[in-house]
Amino acid sequence: MGDSRSPPQSGANFQHCRWHPQPDPAALQQAALTRILAAASAAREERGRFLIVLAGGETPRGIYRQLRLAETDWSAWHIYFGDERCLPPRDAARNSRMAGEAWLDHVPIPAGQIHPIPAELGPRRASAAYAALLQEVGDFDLVLLGLGEDGHTASLFPGHNWGVADHKSVLAVLDAPKPPPQRVSLSAARLARTRQMLFLVAGRDKRNAVAGWQAGKNIPPRHLTPAAGIDVLVEAALLFPER
Numbered sequence: 001m002g003d004s005r006s007p008p009q010s011g012a013n014f015q016h017c018r019w020h021p022q023p024d025p026a027a028l029q030q031a032a033l034t035r036i037l038a039a040a041s042a043a044r045e046e047r048g049r050f051l052i053v054l055a056g057g058e059t060p061r062g063i064y065r066q067l068r069l070a071e072t073d074w075s076a077w078h079i080y081f082g083d084e085r086c087l088p089p090r091d092a093a094r095n096s097r098m099a100g101e102a103w104l105d106h107v108p109i110p111a112g113q114i115h116p117i118p119a120e121l122g123p124r125r126a127s128a129a130y131a132a133l134l135q136e137v138g139d140f141d142l143v144l145l146g147l148g149e150d151g152h153t154a155s156l157f158p159g160h161n162w163g164v165a166d167h168k169s170v171l172a173v174l175d176a177p178k179p180p181p182q183r184v185s186l187s188a189a190r191l192a193r194t195r196q197m198l199f200l201v202a203g204r205d206k207r208n209a210v211a212g213w214q215a216g217k218n219i220p221p222r223h224l225t226p227a228a229g230i231d232v233l234v235e236a237a238l239l240f241p242e243r
């Protein structure tokens with residue numbers, strides 16, 4: 001019995017998605033950067049701090065690299081992760097290592113404001129530890145997410161538990177189809193507790209996943225229902241099939 005399997009998911013609640021086609025990955029990066037920095041300055045102005053959840057995978061790497069150069073008040077930034085792979089902290093496939101090398105190690109965010117998921121503890125202990133940490137955290141300001149070619153997001157995989165029914169904030173994933181199989185993921189419900197949600201979708205292998213999402217297929221992104229809706233920055237080629 002694994003934590004990452006569940007009874008069939010109920011139908012998705014109403015979801016409002018705004019699709020923003022981008023001509024190429026460079027434009028997508030620029031659009032993401034602009035939105036992230038605007039969200040940071042609005043949050044800092046309104047609440048004095050900016051709570052952002054980072055996406056893993058490859059798509060955000062270039063955005064994170066450019067963030068190094070941003071002019072912003074880094075002391076207001078609080079960094080969380082949407083998912084993590086259960087590997088040693090310095091493993092090259094860790095999302096926290098990628099974000100560190102590309103961006104976080106190069107800017108003066110106070111160390112105590114960077115909150116990697118302690119996935120090296122294994123999925124069960126790490127998910128419990130992160131759930132305890134998040135209990136003290138209110139709604140996020142911005143959640144960044146990617147989309148996998150099979151329609152997964154964070155480490156919520158089609159046919160697995162997305163935390164829709166059981167109201168868990170963090171899930172232990174024991175059998176992910178994308179390696180490594182052991183992962184930790186924020187649930188769909190916890191990811192949705194955010195003022196803004198931004199998907200970053202690039203790469204031709206995502207075409208079926210995008211089409212499935214738009215057609216209402218029962219994949220994890222369909223079950224994310226933040227109050228303010230979802231903005232999807234997507235390579236235009238994925239929306240408009242080539243002639």
Ligand code: 6PG
Nearest residue numbers: 056057058059146147148153154
């Ligand atoms: C992870 C993820 C995952 C990722 C998508 C897209 O594997 O750690 O967080 O959900 O965002 O698989 O990944 P790419 O950007 O590499 O296509």
